[in-house]
Amino acid sequence: MKKVDEYFVPWVKGIPMYISGHIELAWKKPELHRMMSNENPNQPSDKVLEAINKYARLGNRYPDQGLVVRGKIAEINGLAGPENVMLGNGSSEVYDNIFRCFLQVGEEVIQHTPCFGIYKLRGTILGGKMVSVPMVYKDGRLLYDxxxxxxxxxxxxxxxxxxxxxxxxxxxxxxxxxxxxxETGIPFIVDEAYVEYAGLGMSQVGLIKKYKNVIITRTLSKAYGLAGLRFGYALGDKDVIGQISAALLPWNVGTIPMWAALAAFEDTEALAFRVKFNNSEVDYITEALSEVPGLVVFATKANYIFFDCGATGKKGKDMVAFAEQKGLIFRPEAAKYDSDGWFRITIGTKEENRMAVDVVKEFLTSK
Ligand SMILES: Cc1ncc(COP(=O)(O)O)c(C=O)c1O
Structure with a gap:
């Protein structure tokens, strides 16, 4: 008799469950400040909380296919209607669904590194091959290539x-x-998880009217501040969205996230507040830390800032460990471009951002 192990498809066998160590740590030790996962430091708005409460009472009912919220998303983005929008349990699930529709074992996904890890996770689980094209590190900037x-x-x-x-x-x-x-015609996915911080004027959504192969993904986890609800979406040509939607798990987005999302889209004031808060805190941290000799601070349009402290003689992972001792969780990044000085900080509350600036200065300017 064969062992059960031998029945696993080879591309799944041996892959461990994905566990985000820093998120586990943050839930286990709530006294630590969460500046590692690009979450929003503001809790959901009253209007969103009202929707959550209202639809919690209908928790015994199955959700519908989300025509109302999909229609709202289409309207915000100047698209014809719900047929241009696919919903997911976070944009992570949107990636999973898109990848399953285009990728067979041994085929390739091109990503531009350093980048978010979900592309690799979902590509690998399907037996796909990741082709990582590095960005160019030049004059204190990481440039697309x-x-x-x-x-x-x-x-x-x-x-x-x-x-x-x-x-x-x-x-x-x-x-x-x-x-x-x-123009290559290859399925081209543009991940706009953070685009609201700079405004939808920076979106590439206009491309989908001309190029059927372009799909835009978004999430409510960042500027809208609803990471725990799990709500993401894809925008695209209606035929493409229709075909990808055929692969969705039925009822993949629950009633509560769906209606909370609608409330969040309608609460434009809450979004404007979050964006303004974030962008002024980005300016504060950027300015305060630009003074640190040898520290490269990357200009950002999102809710995190990337740093290279290699030239200070310190290591990024030691910076992260020091911050944790001081009660702040930052995010380390693997050594690259001949530097082991990489780390990333997510914008927190005003108080957290000031603590973060002090901690970075203290560590990087000490002997
Ligand atoms: C670039 C990017 N895309 C997508 C996501 C995933 O977001 P979610 O699955 O919460 O929608 C993240 C989360 O950090 C991200 O950084």
Whole structure:
């Protein structure tokens, strides 16, 4: 008799469950300040809390397909209607669903690194091959390299994914370079998880009217501040969205997140407050830490700031460990570009941001 192990498909066998160590730590030790996962430090608005309460009472009922909230999302983005919008349990599930529709075992996904980890996680679980194209580190900036992305295309490329703005670097790619990649006809997913911080004027959503292969993804986890509700969505041509939606798990988005999301979209004041708060805190931290000799502070349009402290002689992982001793969770990043000085800080409350500035200065300027 064969062992059960031998029945696993080879591309799943041996892969461990994904557990986010820093998030586990934060829930276990609520006294620590969460400046590691690009969450929003503000709790949901009263209008969102009202919707959560109202629909909690209907928790015994199955959700519908979300036509109302999909219609609202279409309206906000200047699209025809709900047929241009697919909902997901966070944009992480949106990625899973899109990847399952385009990728077969052995086929390739191009990503631009450093970037968010979900593309690799979902690509790998399907037996796909990740092709990582590095951004260029030059003059204290991490730059997109669209030529290198285009050069990485092979017969096996089934998906190209670019975040706009990128996590962790915080910058946007030029509009003309999106067009160059869209012109290849290859499914091109633009991850706009953080775009609201700079405004929808920076979105590439206009491309979907001309290029059927372009899909935009978004989330309510960031500027809208609803990471715990799990609500994300994809925008695209109606035929493409229709085909991808066929692969959705029935009732993948619950009644409560769906109606809370609608309330969040309608509460434009709450979003404006969160964006304004974030952007002025980004300016505060950026300015305060630009004074630290040898520290590279990356200009950002999102709710996190990326740093390279390699030139100070200190290591990013030691910075993160020091911050944790002081009660703050930051995010380390693997060594790259001949530096081991990388770390990322998520914008927190006013008080947390001032603590973070003090902790970074204290560590990086000590002997
Ligand atoms: C670039 C990017 N995309 C997508 C997500 C996932 O968001 P969610 O699954 O919460 O919608 C994140 C979360 O950190 C992110 O950084």
């Amino acid at each position: 669209p030529d290198a992305v285009l050069n990485a295309i092979t017969d096996k490329t089934k998906i190209i994914v670019i975040a706009n703005p990128n996590n962790p670097t915080g910058n946007f790619m030029d509009a003309k370079d999106f067009v160059r990649i869209a």
